[in-house]
Amino acid sequence: MVYCGKASQGCQSCRTRRIKCDRVQPQCTQCVRVRKQCPGYRDQLSLMFRDESTKVMQRAHAQWGVAESSEMGEPSGSSPTPTSPSSSRSRSQMPKATTPRSASLAARGYRTPDGMRRTKEISITPVDRAVRFYIEHYVIGLPDEPKAGEALRGMKWMHSHEMQDIMAAMGMAGLANLTGDKEMNTLAKHHYGLALQTMASLVQRMPGFDLEVVLRAVVMMAMYEVIRGREEPVSPARAHIMGGAAILTTFLNLRQAPAEGPRGLLQMCFSMVASKQGSFQYLSPEPNAVIPTIISTNLEKPLPAPFFEWLSVIDKMASKHDVPSAELLKLVVKFSQLSALVRSQPLVDRHPTTSSVIREALEINDALESWESRQEGSWAVIEEHLEDVFPPEAVFEGCYHVYEDTYTARVWNHYRWAHTMVNQMLLESVDLFPASSASLVTAEQQERSLDRIRRLARDTLVSIPTHYRHPALQPSHWDYFERTKSGTGIGFAGIPTLLFEVKVAVCAPGVSDYYRRWALGMLETAYRDTGMFQARALAGFLRKMLDDEASRSASSASSSPSSVGEGSPDTRGARWTP
Numbered sequence: 001m002v003y004c005g006k007a008s009q010g011c012q013s014c015r016t017r018r019i020k021c022d023r024v025q026p027q028c029t030q031c032v033r034v035r036k037q038c039p040g041y042r043d044q045l046s047l048m049f050r051d052e053s054t055k056v057m058q059r060a061h062a063q064w065g066v067a068e069s070s071e072m073g074e075p076s077g078s079s080p081t082p083t084s085p086s087s088s089r090s091r092s093q094m095p096k097a098t099t100p101r102s103a104s105l106a107a108r109g110y111r112t113p114d115g116m117r118r119t120k121e122i123s124i125t126p127v128d129r130a131v132r133f134y135i136e137h138y139v140i141g142l143p144d145e146p147k148a149g150e151a152l153r154g155m156k157w158m159h160s161h162e163m164q165d166i167m168a169a170m171g172m173a174g175l176a177n178l179t180g181d182k183e184m185n186t187l188a189k190h191h192y193g194l195a196l197q198t199m200a201s202l203v204q205r206m207p208g209f210d211l212e213v214v215l216r217a218v219v220m221m222a223m224y225e226v227i228r229g230r231e232e233p234v235s236p237a238r239a240h241i242m243g244g245a246a247i248l249t250t251f252l253n254l255r256q257a258p259a260e261g262p263r264g265l266l267q268m269c270f271s272m273v274a275s276k277q278g279s280f281q282y283l284s285p286e287p288n289a290v291i292p293t294i295i296s297t298n299l300e301k302p303l304p305a306p307f308f309e310w311l312s313v314i315d316k317m318a319s320k321h322d323v324p325s326a327e328l329l330k331l332v333v334k335f336s337q338l339s340a341l342v343r344s345q346p347l348v349d350r351h352p353t354t355s356s357v358i359r360e361a362l363e364i365n366d367a368l369e370s371w372e373s374r375q376e377g378s379w380a381v382i383e384e385h386l387e388d389v390f391p392p393e394a395v396f397e398g399c400y401h402v403y404e405d406t407y408t409a410r411v412w413n414h415y416r417w418a419h420t421m422v423n424q425m426l427l428e429s430v431d432l433f434p435a436s437s438a439s440l441v442t443a444e445q446q447e448r449s450l451d452r453i454r455r456l457a458r459d460t461l462v463s464i465p466t467h468y469r470h471p472a473l474q475p476s477h478w479d480y481f482e483r484t485k486s487g488t489g490i491g492f493a494g495i496p497t498l499l500f501e502v503k504v505a506v507c508a509p510g511v512s513d514y515y516r517r518w519a520l521g522m523l524e525t526a527y528r529d530t531g532m533f534q535a536r537a538l539a540g541f542l543r544k545m546l547d548d549e550a551s552r553s554a555s556s557a558s559s560s561p562s563s564v565g566e567g568s569p570d571t572r573g574a575r576w577t578p
Contacts, residue, residue: 009023134167135152135167139491143466144406157213162213177527199221202214215248225237226534237496249265249310261317267407267410269307269311270414277336277421291429303337314326328418338425349432354436358433362445368419381402382402382403386398393470396518400466403466406485406494409466412463420504423508424508424509427509454512457505460501460505461518495532516546
């Protein structure tokens, strides 16, 4: 199958007359105006993805001056037959193989040493290549997405002309990162700009547009910002998420959103909070610390006022099944606000404000423990283990989770990153504020925090196949993970948050280097697979942390030979400064 680019979407009559078709259903206006029966519109997917093998071979044979036959010598379209002498002669008439250099010249229309003139090689355009990359790396096989290209035929959004530019922009951004192609990067920005114009035009017609198409396009524009990457936080991505949430809220208030509308709004709110927390870490000179020793002067603004209006909408409209996620969202928001506080003002040991921060962290910790203990039934998590079935680099220790659906799986990972960081905050308060924390964070609480962090780190790694399909996995492996039913709508939308969650999990104190090295391999693979800048950046953070810990261990071993072999050092107080 070859991706053949964006075909004309007009009806056959308008294409024949070479006039613009407005594609109105069931008959275009041009046909109605001249009182002709509109022949209808073509299947865009079948036009975009066609089997061009025969045509390409025919053109190649015509260029070579070879009789019309296939590689094995049979006439085109015939059934396979044993090779005959005549077929051998046909192959002998083909020109000798050229060197890569002469083949390159031939492809560009140069005369090769054998004296034959070669026409320009048929090749796909950058847009074709980018859309194919997007489909292969951000759609096919991901959770809640089609397992094969043929399944895309039934996807309404795939046929929408509003999606073409943003698909191209995402693919181009990923390819530009992987290849360093500056022209591809410029093209990505161009198509992204076109996609923004298209969305602006659509939103002006609200609510007279297809909500599914618009929301998917909005999420894809946020993903473009994450893929492209930059030397600053991904605030433009959050701006798109906010826009999508505002659109969805409008439809909810008009009672025109689908039944799962509140769930979609919940996902956007969770993503915004995780993105905000990720920016806190990214902006800090201590990106693995929850309580920084250096106060941020360029801290981003708090969550916007509309965010809390969305929480009110969720409270009113969330289904019974989604109530636990609504409860968790409030706790995660509370922690994010506390995290912003400790980054915006210096905390001093023995000061009342410092004690107040530690008390609030303990309260959030207790509330999260209570939330976890109440989850049962459809919110239960089942862990399964299979020996020697999965590639070890793709499935952590051969273990994977089974959830009610992928939405539930995402919510559990939001719980994990938030609870991990709360416990890390408690441990860091012991190191930084010994007097203030002495009566609040007991030795027993410290051990519980370390144990919980290690468990949450393992659970996060085990959860990965539910959210991201490692390229080493085969379709036969997917069946195990697809016991978790669909439930999020857009599979790739969960990848950026998953990468952040993995980084939080393995960079926390007390987590073993074995976990960290496995996670580093996963992050590096995710970058090579998708070209997502965020994966490369987070892998860099983790690699630097491993290198620094190795240097400290080597220095400690050289200065204290007797300590060699006594086990890994206590990493509770370890801080990495780039």
